[in-house]
Amino acid sequence: MPQKNKRTAEDSSSRKGLSVRKGIKSRDRVRNRGEVFTELREINNILDLTADAHRNYKDQRILEPACGNGNFLVVILERRLADIKKAIKKKNQDDTEFAILTALSTMYGVDIMPDNIKECHERLESIIEKFYKERVPTKNRRPEFFDAVKEILRTNIQLGDMLNGKEKIYFVEYTVPRDYYFVRNEYRLIDLELGINSSKKRIRPTHYLKIGGRNANEH
Ligand SMILES: C[S@@+](CC[C@H](N)C(=O)[O-])C[C@H]1O[C@@H](n2cnc3c(N)ncnc32)[C@H](O)[C@@H]1O
Numbered sequence: 138m139p140q141k142n143k144r145t146a147e148d149s150s151s152r153k154g155l156s157v158r159k160g161i162k163s164r165d166r167v168r169n170r171g172e173v174f175t176e177l178r179e180i181n182n183i184l185d186l187t188a189d190a191h192r193n194y195k196d197q198r199i200l201e202p203a204c205g206n207g208n209f210l211v212v213i214l215e216r217r218l219a220d221i222k223k224a225i226k227k228k229n230q231d232d233t234e235f236a237i238l239t240a241l242s243t244m245y246g247v248d249i250m251p252d253n254i255k256e257c258h259e260r261l262e263s264i265i266e267k268f269y270k271e272r273v274p275t276k277n278r279r280p281e282f283f284d285a286v287k288e289i290l291r292t293n294i295q296l297g298d299m300l301n302g303k304e305k306i307y308f309v310e311y312t313v314p315r316d317y318y319f320v321r322n323e324y325r326l327i328d329l330e331l332g333i334n335s336s337k338k339r340i341r342p343t344h345y346l347k348i349g350g351r352n353a354n355e356h
Contacts, residue, residue: 160175161173174208177208184216191213192217192220194240195243197243199213199245202247204248204254207260210261211261214244214265218237218268221236222268234282242311243311244294247306261290262290279346284349288348288349289311292309292321304327307324307325308324309323314342317344320342
């Protein structure tokens with residue numbers, strides 16, 4: 138019988154040229170890493186159970202500890218962008234850009250497989266690219282915004298071993314001291330778990346268009 142809502146993570150991956158078919162990449166990877174990708178219908182059902190907490194892009198930080206190629210993060214970002222579309226007028230480029238970066242900066246993912254992390258970066262970036270094109274005329278496009286997107290993806294969606302490598306995983310917390318600025322504090326996962334709340338690195342308030350640059354002041 139034909140079913141509504143039959144799109145799967147497989148479909149959404151293959152649409153973007155990714156390498157997932159029938160929820161797996163290879164039998165070896167299923168055996169060695171337990172790698173089975175979740176279907177889009179299940180993801181939507183699970184997210185619907187969280188009473189939309191994941192959509193609160195300013196205050197709700199989300200970590201997917203075995204994010205694969207980003208199936209959950211992709212849907213969360215799409216939902217957050219749908220809210221931004223409703224909340225912010227199209228002509229307001231600064232607010233749109235800052236909201237997108239805020240939404241991305243409160244999302245985290247870790248996976249042990251490099252190709253998964255690469256695909257996750259590409260998928261999240263392409264969703265932002267598409268949204269941006271719909272909202273910002275080409276002549277107003279700011280490359281610095283996309284540098285900032287790449288920087289947040291680098292810090293937040295990372296390669297790591299969540300079982301045996303927690304001392305090597307660092308999370309960057311982005312906070313907003315005032316409009317259009319981010320402060321960054323970096324914490325080691327193992328310290329957070331042990332209740333040691335000391336930041337390893339702090340980056341002063343930096344305008345959002347400068348966070349992808351190399352000159353952000355560290356202290
Ligand atoms: C069941 S899949 C789920 C992927 C994704 N969350 C989804 O729902 O489509 C499990 C993922 O965990 C990753 N993984 C396995 N062991 C891991 C570890 N020790 N640390 C981090 N990721 C790991 C695998 O590479 C795989 O992508």
